[in-house]
Amino acid sequence: MQATFPLMIPFPDIGPEIFSITLFGATFALRWYALAYIAGILIGWRLIVAAVKRPQLWPDNAAPMTPRQVEDLLTWVILGVILGGRLGYVLFYKPAYYLRHPDEIAMVWQGGMAFHGGFLGVVIAAWIFAGRNGINRWSLGDSLALAVPTGLLLGRLANFVNGELWGRPTDLPWGVAFPGPSAQTCDGVIGICARHPSQLYEAALEGLILGALLLYLAFRRNGFKVPGQLMGLFVAGYGLSRFVVEFFRQADDHYITVDNPMGYVLQLGSWGLSMGQLLSLPMLLIGVGIVIYTRKTNRSEREAEA
Known part of the structure; x- marks a missing residue:
């Protein structure tokens, strides 16, 4: 049986490049995706700086690090995102291909970054950074959780502009x-094929809604007072959001x-489960576990002090 899609939204006439220049041949x-990475990291950095400048938000009214340390952390985070994101894509999504073409692993300009790999890269980088600087790892995780959703929001919007990672x-x-x-190869469809804008679904869930919730809890509901709580909420929130959106997102070819x-x-x-769901389900379970553990630990510490 063949179908037609009489109602749909035309793709906007926006190219992946903001502008280009030619020098010496x-x-x-400058691409939207690169700008999204840059803007997301810079906005996240400023959010963390704003938080550590308000010591009353943190346990014992003492911020876990200084604004200068946040600047140092930025370098570690960038390395974690790039190295982890690329290696995650190589290992999680196309290991056989890159085993045959190892020279292409470093070609990040050709595309291919995985959020789950970037997440693991940032976790490892932050863990090492916290240990080297004597920073509470739970509180550092909370500050990073506050910063990441903006990057996710901008990154998914850039995916939409690039016309990639579309839905079913x-x-x-x-x-x-x-x-x-x-995108226009749809079995049983006559004429133009319409697809779920799954990038916008992810931008709304992982970026806008999750980010707004974490900002509200951090600055209005003393979310930083329970170290690890915001980090657990972010991990669980991302895992749940990505798991749901995968039902609408087209699988890789x-x-x-x-x-x-x-x-x-x-x-x-x-x-069945897609690769995105397979990677996101543990995040959901681990995030919930972190929230339960940190809240229980904080309650026990308060009772011991009473």
Whole structure:
């Protein structure tokens, strides 16, 4: 049975490049995705600085680090994001390909970054940084949790502008006609194919809503007073958001086969989990565990002091 999509939103006429210049025969371009990374890191940095400048927000009315230490942390975070994001993509999504083409692992300009890898990279970098500087690791994690959603929001918006990581076909009125032969290849569809704008779903859930909740808890509800609480909420919130959006997001081409049209990595009959869900489910469980543990530990410490 064939279908048509009479209602859809045309893809906006925005290219992936903001501008480009040619110097000495070489072309240099500033892309929306690169700008999203830069702006996300800078805004996150300023949010952490704003928080540590208000010691009354933290346990014992003492910030865990100084603004200068936040600047030093920025370098570690950037390295963690880039190295972890790239290696995560290589190991989680296309290990066989990069095993055959190891020379392409460092070619980040060709695309291919994984949030889960970048997350692990930042965790490792922050853990080492906290140990070297005598900073409470839970509180450092809380400050990073406050900073990350802005980067996620901007990054997903850049994915949308780039016309990548789109969703599954849909006949809903907000379906978007993404450009390109891959996006327009929909089985059983006559004419233009509309897809879920899953990048915008992620931007709203992982960036806007989760970020607003963490900001409110941090600055209005003494969220930093329980070290590790905000970090646990972020980890669980991201895991839940990504798990849900994966139901609407198109799987990567190399996971899709004739016998597995949904691109499941773990498949049980007609049901299964995508790679994104497989990586996000542990985050949800770990995040909930962190919140329970830190709140229980904080309550026990208060009772011991009473």
